[in-house]
Amino acid sequence: MQGTDILITNDDGIQSEGLTALKDALSSLGRVTVVAPDREQSTTSHAITLHRPLRVEEVAHRCFSVDGTPADCVNLSINGILKGKPRILVAGINKGENLGDDVTYSGTVSAAIEGTLIGIPSIAVSLVTRKNFKFEAAAAFAKRLVEQVLKHGLPDNTLLNVNVPNLAEQEIKGVEITCQGKRIYGDAIVEKVDPRGKKYYWIGGDQLGYRDVPGSDFDAVNRKMISVTPLRLDLTGYDAIETLKEWEI
Amino acid sequence: MQGTDILITNDDGIQSEGLTALKDALSSLGRVTVVAPDREQSTTSHAITLHRPLRVEEVAHRCFSVDGTPADCVNLSINGILKGKPRILVAGINKGENLGDDVTYSGTVSAAIEGTLIGIPSIAVSLVTRKNFKFEAAAAFAKRLVEQVLKHGLPDNTLLNVNVPNLAEQEIKGVEITCQGKRIYGDAIVEKVDPRGKKYYWIGGDQLGYRDVPGSDFDAVNRKMISVTPLRLDLTGYDAIETLKEWEI
Numbered sequence: 276m277q278g279t280d281i282l283i284t285n286d287d288g289i290q291s292e293g294l295t296a297l298k299d300a301l302s303s304l305g306r307v308t309v310v311a312p313d314r315e316q317s318t319t320s321h322a323i324t325l326h327r328p329l330r331v332e333e334v335a336h337r338c339f340s341v342d343g344t345p346a347d348c349v350n351l352s353i354n355g356i357l358k359g360k361p362r363i364l365v366a367g368i369n370k371g372e373n374l375g376d377d378v379t380y381s382g383t384v385s386a387a388i389e390g391t392l393i394g395i396p397s398i399a400v401s402l403v404t405r406k407n408f409k410f411e412a413a414a415a416f417a418k419r420l421v422e423q424v425l426k427h428g429l430p431d432n433t434l435l436n437v438n439v440p441n442l443a444e445q446e447i448k449g450v451e452i453t454c455q456g457k458r459i460y461g462d463a464i465v466e467k468v469d470p471r472g473k474k475y476y477w478i479g480g481d482q483l484g485y486r487d488v489p490g491s492d493f494d495a496v497n498r499k500m501i502s503v504t505p506l507r508l509d510l511t512g513y514d515a516i517e518t519l520k521e522w523e524i
Numbered sequence: 525m526q527g528t529d530i531l532i533t534n535d536d537g538i539q540s541e542g543l544t545a546l547k548d549a550l551s552s553l554g555r556v557t558v559v560a561p562d563r564e565q566s567t568t569s570h571a572i573t574l575h576r577p578l579r580v581e582e583v584a585h586r587c588f589s590v591d592g593t594p595a596d597c598v599n600l601s602i603n604g605i606l607k608g609k610p611r612i613l614v615a616g617i618n619k620g621e622n623l624g625d626d627v628t629y630s631g632t633v634s635a636a637i638e639g640t641l642i643g644i645p646s647i648a649v650s651l652v653t654r655k656n657f658k659f660e661a662a663a664a665f666a667k668r669l670v671e672q673v674l675k676h677g678l679p680d681n682t683l684l685n686v687n688v689p690n691l692a693e694q695e696i697k698g699v700e701i702t703c704q705g706k707r708i709y710g711d712a713i714v715e716k717v718d719p720r721g722k723k724y725y726w727i728g729g730d731q732l733g734y735r736d737v738p739g740s741d742f743d744a745v746n747r748k749m750i751s752v753t754p755l756r757l758d759l760t761g762y763d764a765i766e767t768l769k770e771w772e773i
């Protein structure tokens with residue numbers, strides 16, 4: 276992959292307009308390669324496929340579709356398809372926010388986790404809406420942020436999780452470096468009966484909102500700011516270590 | 525679910541001996557309910573199923589099988605099947621370690637993440653081996669740890685990730701509270717050709733080992749200690765915030 280600078284992927288699938296918007300925005304910065312799931316893979320988290328082989332199709336020039344998860348796409352890109360490391364990985368533009376605790380479910384964020392694990396500066400970019408997607412501001416910001424990451428690098432084992440309000444560029448108030456907010460989850464499970472009289476369940480994903488944490492990702496996007504949250508791979512709860520040492524185990 | 529104290533799940537599937545060993549060990553502490561995937565779901569991470577309904581079968585008394593991921597099992601248990609919160613959730617005993625950066629791939633750890641998100645003290649228990657599983661020490665330790673968690677509670681938004689060496693109880697040197705270690709991943713992708721001449725790829729999962737971090741989970745299990753790592757849901761890289769604020773974005 277000599278000369279290739281920028282790898283992009285997503286979890287909405289290779290046909291997503293968010294991916295195309297990202298590709299178009301970044302193409303002036305270097306050679307862009309797309310490696311993305313062949314279908315929607317939202318909420319697949321950091322799942323990786325080890326129990327079956329993966330298929331890759333070159334569906335257009337430097338544009339590959341994979342029958343796997345976002346993490347599979349990143350792993351396969353770097354270790355299999357492209358035989359080399361890009362300078363940067365960008366996942367998105369996701370059709371839907373990845374704020375607060377939702378990051379652990381997100382295929383978009385997990386693609387950036389996989390890139391970071393492999394040692395590539397990685398960014399996840401999401402649009403805060405579920406409909407009437409306006410990709411322009413997110414695409415333009417992704418370009419500016421990529422330029423900054425290429426200039427400064429990223430701290431070790433840290434990725435950037437970006438959430439952009441679904442507004443026109445001139446309506447966005449600015450950029451804020453944030454912490455991960457706290458989602459309040461609902462408990463909606465839909466219980467129904469199928470045509471053969473058998474029960475089934477559907478996880479509702481009901482979201483009751485979020486706790487009001489100043490400086491959080493939720494807080495920033497509510498004030499029409501673009502939120503940039505540094506996320507780290509080390510999940511250790513260092514604060515808890517001393518407490519646990521006092522237990523009788 | 526009045527009266528039920530303990531919910532257990534896993535990612536190896538409901539037929540796993542690790543799950544049975546855990547159930548047997550914890551049954552003297554309270555009423556145990558098992559809700560586990562109907563088949564192996566390793567490396568599914570924190571994936572949750574939103575695009576299709578889920579089926580639940582009561583395969584034995586207080587023992588439910590779900591055609592979904594470990595996170596689905598936990599969500600469905602608490603919000604659908606059992607109509608109430610257990611006092612504690614234990615995931616395992618996993619047939620294989622969940623150390624260092626591997627935690628982000630792990631279905632076992634993600635079950636404990638889901639429990640923690642819902643507000644239940646949660647523990648993931650894994651056995652450090654891929655064969656000749658000796659569950660006795662891990663099961664006995666899980667029981668001791670559950671007693672401690674029921675007594676002390678857990679810090680908010682924090683779960684425990686436990687890894688137990690595959691040794692007889694008397695060979696284990698003790699228990700250590702650890703930090704998450706750092707895996708060094710390989711880059712093995714197996715590229716092959718199918719009977720119809722078409723290429724396919726297989727992610728190798730080649731593991732080159734880990735960095736020597738004193739006090740880490742890897743370090744502890746290598747010294748024949750049981751490793752207990754507190755993991756937090758807040759992934760924010762707070763150290764990086766000030767650095768990023770200086771960027772021109």
